[in-house]
Amino acid sequence: MIDVIRAGLLTTIQDLGRHGFRHLGVAMGGALDRLSLEVGNRLVGNRPDAAGLEITFGPTVLRFLRPTRVAITGTEFSATLDGKPVYSWWSLPVQAGQELTLNAAKRGMRGYVCIAGGIDVLPMLGSRSTDLQAGFGGLGGRALRDGDRLPVGAPRAGVGSGFSPDAPEFGVKAPAWCKFVLVDEPVRRGRHPSGVAWAPPIRVLPGPEYDTFTEDAQQAFWNDEWLVTPNSNRMGYRLAGNQLKRTQKRDLLSHAVMPGTIQVPPNGQPIILMSDAQTTGGYPKIGAVIHADLWKLAQIRLNGAVRFIPTTPYEARQALIEERKYLRQIDAAIGMHEERCARLAASAAV
Amino acid sequence: MTEPRIFPFGDTALVCEAPPPATLDCQRRVWAAAQAARDWPHVLEVVPGMNNLTLIFDPLEADPDALAAMLKAAWDKASAAPAAGREVEIPVQYGGEFGPDLKAVADHTGLSVKEVVERHAGGEYIVFFLGFQPGFAYMGGLEAALHTPRRAEPRLEVPAGSVGIGGEQTGIYPATSPGGWQLIGRTAQKLFDPSRNPPTLLQPGDRVRFTIAGLHA
Numbered sequence: 001m002i003d004v005i006r007a008g009l010l011t012t013i014q015d016l017g018r019h020g021f022r023h024l025g026v027a028m029g030g031a032l033d034r035l036s037l038e039v040g041n042r043l044v045g046n047r048p049d050a051a052g053l054e055i056t057f058g059p060t061v062l063r064f065l066r067p068t069r070v071a072i073t074g075t076e077f078s079a080t081l082d083g084k085p086v087y088s089w090w091s092l093p094v095q096a097g098q099e100l101t102l103n104a105a106k107r108g109m110r111g112y113v114c115i116a117g118g119i120d121v122l123p124m125l126g127s128r129s130t131d132l133q134a135g136f137g138g139l140g141g142r143a144l145r146d147g148d149r150l151p152v153g154a155p156r157a158g159v160g161s162g163f164s165p166d167a168p169e170f171g172v173k174a175p176a177w178c179k180f181v182l183v184d185e186p187v188r189r190g191r192h193p194s195g196v197a198w199a200p201p202i203r204v205l206p207g208p209e210y211d212t213f214t215e216d217a218q219q220a221f222w223n224d225e226w227l228v229t230p231n232s233n234r235m236g237y238r239l240a241g242n243q244l245k246r247t248q249k250r251d252l253l254s255h256a257v258m259p260g261t262i263q264v265p266p267n268g269q270p271i272i273l274m275s276d277a278q279t280t281g282g283y284p285k286i287g288a289v290i291h292a293d294l295w296k297l298a299q300i301r302l303n304g305a306v307r308f309i310p311t312t313p314y315e316a317r318q319a320l321i322e323e324r325k326y327l328r329q330i331d332a333a334i335g336m337h338e339e340r341c342a343r344l345a346a347s348a349a350v
Numbered sequence: 351m352t353e354p355r356i357f358p359f360g361d362t363a364l365v366c367e368a369p370p371p372a373t374l375d376c377q378r379r380v381w382a383a384a385q386a387a388r389d390w391p392h393v394l395e396v397v398p399g400m401n402n403l404t405l406i407f408d409p410l411e412a413d414p415d416a417l418a419a420m421l422k423a424a425w426d427k428a429s430a431a432p433a434a435g436r437e438v439e440i441p442v443q444y445g446g447e448f449g450p451d452l453k454a455v456a457d458h459t460g461l462s463v464k465e466v467v468e469r470h471a472g473g474e475y476i477v478f479f480l481g482f483q484p485g486f487a488y489m490g491g492l493e494a495a496l497h498t499p500r501r502a503e504p505r506l507e508v509p510a511g512s513v514g515i516g517g518e519q520t521g522i523y524p525a526t527s528p529g530g531w532q533l534i535g536r537t538a539q540k541l542f543d544p545s546r547n548p549p550t551l552l553q554p555g556d557r558v559r560f561t562i563a564g565l566h567a
Contacts, residue, residue: 019394019395020394020395021484021549022395022397022406023384023395023396023397023398023479023480023553023554024480024484024485024548024549024550024553025480025481025482025483025484025485025486025524025542025550026484026544026549027484124544124545125544125547125549131484131544133483134483134484134525134542134544135525136544137544205358205360205361207359207360208357208359208365253370253372253399253400253401253402254399254400254479254481254488255365255367255399255400255402255404256363256365256395256397256399256402256404256406258360258362258363258395258404258406260360260362261359261360278481278482278483279397279480279481279482280397280399280479280480280481280482281481285359287360288359288360288361288362288363289360290360290361291360291361291362291409313358313361313414316360316361316409317361317409317410320361320409320410321410324410
């Protein structure tokens with residue numbers, strides 16, 4: 001079990017989301033930065049879909065009641081364990097009573113804490129993810145509060161000694177893209193009215209209504225840096241910039257929308273739908289963020305900026321293949337750690 | 351029937367869209383094709399909309415071209431014959447604190463309060479699709495005499511179970527939420543319960559009848 005000493009701005013229980021219920025209006029939910037959660041779970045010997053904590057910005061303090069292993073992934077929190085600095089993207093042994101402090105993120109937006117065995121709340125509709133809008137899943141369908149106590153599952157059966165609370169700590173490399181989010185970016189101040197320094201490139205496939213926008217709007221969509229307004233959350237990122245106008249005003253019949261959908265309401269300011277977005281909509285869709293880049297959005301700060309890069313289905317697929325390749329490298333690194341632990345155990349026995 | 355348009359949306363979805371106008375016949379095809387698509391490999395979600403159907407698939411495993419061909423074949427095969435949608439009865443307390451806009455609907459339509467309630471409960475409604483909130487059904491079948499524009503000022507908090515009229519539609523709010531529809535009554539039925547499977551009272555294709563559980567002044 002884990003005690004939440006300090007919950008922070010917005011901390012929720014999330015896994016890889018809820019699937020198969022969108023036709024009934026149930027959102028997918030799940031970690032916004034899916035890749036960070038997947039790596040975090042690997043680092044503590046969990047199945048990829050185990051539930052962890054999604055921490056928005058921080059600061060957050062957790063106390064562990066039993067010896068276990070934890071991993072912090074996603075943004076950089078300058079975390080400490082009982083006051084001693086610990087790395088992100090590392091598998092850390094934790095003893096009973098120890099306190100993990102995640103300080104407010106200096107860059108990036110969301111981080112994940114994965115614990116061996118996963119957060120073991122009751123799955124609802126096949127997922128432990130918190131649906132804040134509908135108020136179910138996670139812990140009572142709500143964000144964590146100071147004083148909450150979280151159940152932790154038993155470590156996965158057959159997991160190697162490399163994940164025991166006694167095994168040494170080890171780390172893996174962060175996704176390449178994290179370097180841009182988490183390391184000081186090249187300063188490009190003044191390029192955007194908001195004065196934001198840097199607008200991460202997000203790859204987008206043109207949407208079904210792309211051609212109904214004016215040429216000026218299409219140019220602006222690709223060339224402008226879009227401000228991520230503070231009115232952005234797990235449901236959607238509301239962007240601000242040049243007004244995107246359409247050549248025809250024909251209304252659309254309601255249709256499915258999904259995370260990554262970029263829709264443009266009549267005010268001409270695009271909204272990128274995120275994990276908790278509703279399942280159907282009626283606004284024209286100028287584009288769709290490719291699956292492999294969705295997690296990157298999770299790390300863009302409020303009042304930060306984003307820009308869109310046109311891409312092709314082929315590139316979208318290659319990006320996902322690259323992502324899987326990266327995860328296989330992580331698996332290989334973890335395999336080496338396990339072998340080392342097994343050798344150490346064997347030599348200790350001799 | 352004119353040919354549907356099948357096109358990809360992003361790298362995870364495929365849309366099958368029939369040309370307007372939306373008709374019940376067309377919607378029946380949507381439901382039938384959705385039924386077929388549910389078992390296809392690497393298809394994660396099958397989401398009916400109004401006059402359209404979207405498949406969301408695993409972008410690494412699925413073959414979008416093959417899925418598009420399957421979708422076309424399923425659409426062609428899907429008959430517009432009445433599907434075996436369930437009949438669902440929803441008891442409603444009309445008027446009073448449950449339906450604060452009942453009088454406004456009567457005033458707008460020129461009908462008496464009693465007539466509004468009897469006509470609303472006398473209709474058969476069909477669930478075209480769900481969206482907006484878990485369990486929120488977009489239903490067709492509201493008779494023209496009852497059409498009433500949305501409220502000028504949306505309410506910040508509409509109680510769960512509220513039955514409303516918004517323009518040409520009638521519907522039920524599954525959860526307490528902001529909303530602009532004219533509220534004529536409320537049901538005690540749970541429209542969404544995540545501990546049930548299926549979690550929603552209504553599903554695409556269901557036929558709905560409202561019954562008068564009470565009429566309050």
